[in-house]
Amino acid sequence: MPSPRYDYLVTGAGAAGLSLVYHLNRAGLTDRRILLLDRAPKTGDDRTWCFWEAGVGAFEPIVFRSWERIAFYGEGFSGTWAIAPYRYKMIRSVDFYRFMSAWLDDQPNIERELAEVAHVESDGDEAVVRTRDGRVYRGAWAFNSILFDPPARQPDYHFLLQHFLGWVIRTPQRSFDPQVATLMDFRVAQFDDARFVYVLPLDEHSALVEYTVFSPALLPREEYGRHLASYIAEQLHIATFDVQHEEFGVIPMTDAPFPAGQGGRVINIGTAGGCTKPSTGYTFLRIQRRSQRIAQALKATGHPGAYDSPGRSRYALFDSVLLNVLESGRAQGRRVFTDLFSRNPPQRVLRFLDEDTTPAEDLRIMSSVDIPAFVEATADEGRRRLVRAWGRRGRLKPGS
Numbered sequence: 001m002p003s004p005r006y007d008y009l010v011t012g013a014g015a016a017g018l019s020l021v022y023h024l025n026r027a028g029l030t031d032r033r034i035l036l037l038d039r040a041p042k043t044g045d046d047r048t049w050c051f052w053e054a055g056v057g058a059f060e061p062i063v064f065r066s067w068e069r070i071a072f073y074g075e076g077f078s079g080t081w082a083i084a085p086y087r088y089k090m091i092r093s094v095d096f097y098r099f100m101s102a103w104l105d106d107q108p109n110i111e112r113e114l115a116e117v118a119h120v121e122s123d124g125d126e127a128v129v130r131t132r133d134g135r136v137y138r139g140a141w142a143f144n145s146i147l148f149d150p151p152a153r154q155p156d157y158h159f160l161l162q163h164f165l166g167w168v169i170r171t172p173q174r175s176f177d178p179q180v181a182t183l184m185d186f187r188v189a190q191f192d193d194a195r196f197v198y199v200l201p202l203d204e205h206s207a208l209v210e211y212t213v214f215s216p217a218l219l220p221r222e223e224y225g226r227h228l229a230s231y232i233a234e235q236l237h238i239a240t241f242d243v244q245h246e247e248f249g250v251i252p253m254t255d256a257p258f259p260a261g262q263g264g265r266v267i268n269i270g271t272a273g274g275c276t277k278p279s280t281g282y283t284f285l286r287i288q289r290r291s292q293r294i295a296q297a298l299k300a301t302g303h304p305g306a307y308d309s310p311g312r313s314r315y316a317l318f319d320s321v322l323l324n325v326l327e328s329g330r331a332q333g334r335r336v337f338t339d340l341f342s343r344n345p346p347q348r349v350l351r352f353l354d355e356d357t358t359p360a361e362d363l364r365i366m367s368s369v370d371i372p373a374f375v376e377a378t379a380d381e382g383r384r385r386l387v388r389a390w391g392r393r394g395r396l397k398p399g400s
Helices: 015-026 093-105 221-234 284-301 313-328 333-343 346-353 359-366 371-395
Strands: 005-011 034-038 048-054 065-067 069-073 078-082 086-092 110-114 117-123 126-131 136-144 159-170 180-185 194-201 206-215 242-254 266-268
Touching (some): 005 015, 005 117, 005 126, 034 136, 048 093, 048 284, 194 333, 333 346
Parallel strands (some): 005 034, 136 266
Antiparallel strands (some): 048 086, 065 086, 126 136, 180 194
């Protein structure tokens, strides 16, 4: 029996896979036959996506909360600012999955199958997806969001983890200002890492409070809760609260390359395709932008094309330099972010982290941090890149 044939195969129905099929149809590709594969339905409230955005985004109807003001607490500095034209937004995974499930019910060109994907590959002019129960699917293109093989640790790349425990707490008294989101609060012991808490009020009585660490290794699980409880007592001055929801996560922070795909007809997306920003861990909005570019390219040319915007390489260098500074201890993370927020308007910092600054703004950002530490890190990154370039050259055959 011949394998089913599709225009687009999408493996993994998390944020990346669901966002891509959404943007494909929004781009007008509703005449394409699309298959969405995942091993189980996505229904849980297993994560929260937060990001800043100007204007109305693609998923505005399911933004759970948003804030027009942010607060920052650093080393000898604190501030609260309006961040227009940005708003800091929160989307809960349960709302995203519910929204996408209802939307998919109304898309006759998109089929859904439950199966554990074992392998995705190119085969000539088509992509092939094989499942663990023996099914085979073929399509013109496959877009894979499953991270089959995380990048291995290599000496000339940086590998940190962003790991966190968050509690949604509710208090009997009014404890929070619903208009202000605390983006970073470094008033916690650092232990030679970068550690901070963010507080996202849901109303006057409840908030998501999350303890976050940038470090090479995870902590013992109970340690996150202990530090979170201490912060709530000592900085928020809350003695009594109920934990209504808990989330724990680990996000890779590495400048090691993620493979673009598996051959010419397979494109990796999401974290598997390098959408997680190495220096911050932000992923959701980067997924939306890449999904839009892929969809627009397919609509215009029938080919995903060079869907990354030109000029991104300087941000890749900036990410590597910041990871170098944090991993080497050339400057403490708390000091770096304090310098950024105390010496720049918050909108400039957000644009920079969003990879949307001008070269002139980049210079202002770079002049606001510990210049000797960052010069040393930049020189080290130059050396690392030369080593990698010579290594690749050495692996080429003579005359190639």
